[in-house]
Amino acid sequence: MLVIKNLHVSVFDTPILKGLDLEVKAGEVHAIMGPNGSGKSTLSNVIAGRDGYEVTEGSIEYMGNDLTELEADERACEGIFLAFQYPVEIPGVSNMAMLKAAINSKRKYHGEDEISAGDFLKLIREKADLVEMKQEFLKRSVNEGFSGGEKKRNEILQMAMLEPKLALLDETDSGLDIDALKVVSQGVNALRSPDRAMVLVTHYQRLLDYIVPDFVHVLANGRIVKSGDKSLALELEEKGYGWIDGLQKAG
Amino acid sequence: MIAADQTQSWIDGHSVLANAPAWLNKQRTDALTQFETLGLPGVRDEQWRYTNLRALKSTAYQLAERSALNTELPATNGTRLVIVDGYVDLEASSIDNIDVTLGSLSDMLGNTEVQAAFGTTLPVKQHGFMSLNTAYADDGYVLIIAPKLVLKDHIEVVFVNQASETVSHTRNLIIAGAHSQCTVVERHISAADNPTHLSNVITEIVTADNAHVDHYKIQQLGDAAFHIGGVFVNHASHAHVKSHNIALGGRIARNDVHCNLLGQGAHIEMNGLVVGSGAQHVDNHTQVNHLVPHCTSDEFYKTILDDQSRSVFRGRIVVAQDAQQTNADQQNNNLLLSPQAEADCKPQLEIYADDVKCSHGATVGQLDPKSIFYLKSRGISDEQAHTLLTFAFANEVIERVQVESIRTELTQLIAGELLSGLADLV
Ligand SMILES: Nc1ncnc2c1ncn2[C@@H]1O[C@H](COP(=O)(O)OP(=O)(O)OP(=O)(O)O)[C@@H](O)[C@H]1O
Numbered sequence: 001m002l003v004i005k006n007l008h009v010s011v012f013d014t015p016i017l018k019g020l021d022l023e024v025k026a027g028e029v030h031a032i033m034g035p036n037g038s039g040k041s042t043l044s045n046v047i048a049g050r051d052g053y054e055v056t057e058g059s060i061e062y063m064g065n066d067l068t069e070l071e072a073d074e075r076a077c078e079g080i081f082l083a084f085q086y087p088v089e090i091p092g093v094s095n096m097a098m099l100k101a102a103i104n105s106k107r108k109y110h111g112e113d114e115i116s117a118g119d120f121l122k123l124i125r126e127k128a129d130l131v132e133m134k135q136e137f138l139k140r141s142v143n144e145g146f147s148g149g150e151k152k153r154n155e156i157l158q159m160a161m162l163e164p165k166l167a168l169l170d171e172t173d174s175g176l177d178i179d180a181l182k183v184v185s186q187g188v189n190a191l192r193s194p195d196r197a198m199v200l201v202t203h204y205q206r207l208l209d210y211i212v213p214d215f216v217h218v219l220a221n222g223r224i225v226k227s228g229d230k231s232l233a234l235e236l237e238e239k240g241y242g243w244i245d246g247l248q249k250a251g
Numbered sequence: 252m253i254a255a256d257q258t259q260s261w262i263d264g265h266s267v268l269a270n271a272p273a274w275l276n277k278q279r280t281d282a283l284t285q286f287e288t289l290g291l292p293g294v295r296d297e298q299w300r301y302t303n304l305r306a307l308k309s310t311a312y313q314l315a316e317r318s319a320l321n322t323e324l325p326a327t328n329g330t331r332l333v334i335v336d337g338y339v340d341l342e343a344s345s346i347d348n349i350d351v352t353l354g355s356l357s358d359m360l361g362n363t364e365v366q367a368a369f370g371t372t373l374p375v376k377q378h379g380f381m382s383l384n385t386a387y388a389d390d391g392y393v394l395i396i397a398p399k400l401v402l403k404d405h406i407e408v409v410f411v412n413q414a415s416e417t418v419s420h421t422r423n424l425i426i427a428g429a430h431s432q433c434t435v436v437e438r439h440i441s442a443a444d445n446p447t448h449l450s451n452v453i454t455e456i457v458t459a460d461n462a463h464v465d466h467y468k469i470q471q472l473g474d475a476a477f478h479i480g481g482v483f484v485n486h487a488s489h490a491h492v493k494s495h496n497i498a499l500g501g502r503i504a505r506n507d508v509h510c511n512l513l514g515q516g517a518h519i520e521m522n523g524l525v526v527g528s529g530a531q532h533v534d535n536h537t538q539v540n541h542l543v544p545h546c547t548s549d550e551f552y553k554t555i556l557d558d559q560s561r562s563v564f565r566g567r568i569v570v571a572q573d574a575q576q577t578n579a580d581q582q583n584n585n586l587l588l589s590p591q592a593e594a595d596c597k598p599q600l601e602i603y604a605d606d607v608k609c610s611h612g613a614t615v616g617q618l619d620p621k622s623i624f625y626l627k628s629r630g631i632s633d634e635q636a637h638t639l640l641t642f643a644f645a646n647e648v649i650e651r652v653q654v655e656s657i658r659t660e661l662t663q664l665i666a667g668e669l670l671s672g673l674a675d676l677v
């Protein structure tokens with residue numbers, strides 16, 4: 001589904017990703033861990049199509065096509081979803097209005113009719129229940145005045161509504177209390193399916209107890225420096241990244 | 252023919268009104284004398300610094316004459332008064348369906364309430380257009396709401412600019428009785444052929460104790476029109492007035508909203524929305540005079556400018572020495588959608604009392620790229636993201652509009668089809 005080869009990305013002429021390789025197949029869940037500033041959000045943003053991230057070398061293929069040719073909104077319509085590390089507050093646009101506009105954009109892109117008001121309400125209620133979000137949040141402005149945890153929950157609600165093929169979750173577990181972590185994990189697990197892939201960026205092994213990944217990667221200095229199965233996360237938890245740095249130097 | 256840039260030309264063009272009572276002709280000739288000293292404003296006047304009137308002044312105007320409406324208006328079941336080039340057109344109006352005193356100023360000059368209220372709200376320090384309005388205006392609407400009368404439905408007044416290369420001066424008066432409630436929607440439009448017309452329109456609102464008046468001014472003139480307007484309010488004790496000043500059209504449009512809080516417990520809400528594009532220039536001046544204790548004022552103006560359009564906002568709040576326990580707030584936010592657009596804002600607070608709460612804020616900015624990316628990452632196109640965010644900016648003011656049909660109209664204007672069916676979701 002996603003094939004990244006030798007990816008080099010610069011932000012304002014500063015190289016951040018320096019030869020990153022990653023392959024994600026349908027049905028797989030990948031976890032990416034790594035020190036602060038190593039380039040995890042940069043990777044998520046460049047896949048989602050954020051302006052200002054320049055691919056200087058290498059390639060990103062999604063469903064067999066060159067992803068870099070597409071605008072951010074086209075990528076979303078093609079099934080890519082980014083749950084932001086820092087979700088944006090948009091005063092004056094309600095959650096409902098944004099989601100309805102988003103769903104209809106996607107439908108239009110695929111040559112489908114707009115969703116009816118009734119179907120939309122039914123869908124959003126169902127998905128709000130999935131992430132245990134109160135109905136009143138739906139009418140509130142997008143993320144405005146939401147607590148850190150509520151914002152993350154809202155990201156999962158949006159993901160559930162948009163049913164992506166490839167979901168990138170950038171530290172969705174950060175700032176969640178224990179109960180919220182369970183709820184969010186349930187939400188994510190409910191979306192796991194053989195034709196959907198997920199990439200979880202996280203700092204904490206704890207999340208991976210709830211959402212068990214097929215692969216764990218360590219991103220350091222703009223590259224994937226080690227990959228393994230879920231036991232790698234446990235090893236990292238025990239030994240820290242210093243161990244990896246050493247590995248990288250030795251290699 | 253009046254050469255707009257020549258003071259003498261305005262003076263020569265003036266005549267007293269044959270059938271008018273002496274009190275009115277005196278106010279008119281006094282105003283003309285005042286105009287002789289004032290002349291028309293220019294960029295050298297501090298209050299007009301950012302508004303270049305060259306295009307308005309370089310036109311020669313005939314005085315508009317009474318004529319019948321030649322434009323089709325959308326059908327209405329409600330109460331509607333039509334004013335064509337400054338003169339009430341009763342034929343085109345439907346006002347018999349309501350039990351209030353509503354009609355033509357020129358027919359009501361004998362009314363003692365009209366005589367007592369006329370001219371009482373105007374500021375001492377005027378600009379030339381105000382004096383010209385008093386000197387020249389023959390007609391306009393008068394609305395008298397009896398004490399305790401509560402009107403649920405709004406009254407619409409449509410001002411049609413019809414004859415090209417003419418100037419009209421219109422004077423309106425709302426007298427709201429004690430404990431009465433009413434909503435008046437003024438709509439200013441141009442005839443279909445987009446005439447070059449200068450309209451100079453003043454509405455005075457005089458309230459008695461506990462009166463509630465919601466006043467809407469929706470200026471949607473064509474882009475060849477010049478408009479100078481004023482809404483002047485006197486507040487009695489516990490009177491609540493909401494002024495909604497919505498400026499969407501015109502080539503050059505200047506509007507003054509002033510209010511005098513004269514009775515304790517009075518409240519004024521001033522809402523403004525400017526949507527400018529092309530070469531439009533919109534200039535809004537507001538003034539709140541807190542003259543007695545325990546009054547509140549709440550002012551919220553938003554401006555959206557595209558292309559080369561420009562706007563000016565000057566908000567003056569004066570709190571007199573006796574006006575203790577005043578609570579005054581003023582916010583002015585400007586959104587520039589194009590690098591050529593320009594917004595000038597000048598908040599001016601003059602506070603002579605010591606026990607008051609006054610706050611103000613002004614911002615000028617663009618749409619936030621982070622928000623645009625967030626929306627795009629959800630599949631929303633660049634264009635729709637801009638529309639949604641522009642609407643979000645305006646919506647804080649639109650939400651303050653109490654008349655549902657106007658809320659829908661403004662939503663449609665800014666968000667187009669994007670939000671259709673979403674009105675209750677946003
Ligand atoms: N817009 C930007 N301008 C300048 N530098 C940037 C920009 N965006 C990212 N960077 C830099 O790129 C590097 C990688 O940032 P990134 O956000 O991808 O790290 P991360 O791995 O997600 O870190 P964290 O774990 O703290 O979220 C950092 O050094 C960061 O300062």
Ligand SMILES: [Mg+2]
Binds near residue numbers: 040041
């Ligand atoms: Mg990050």
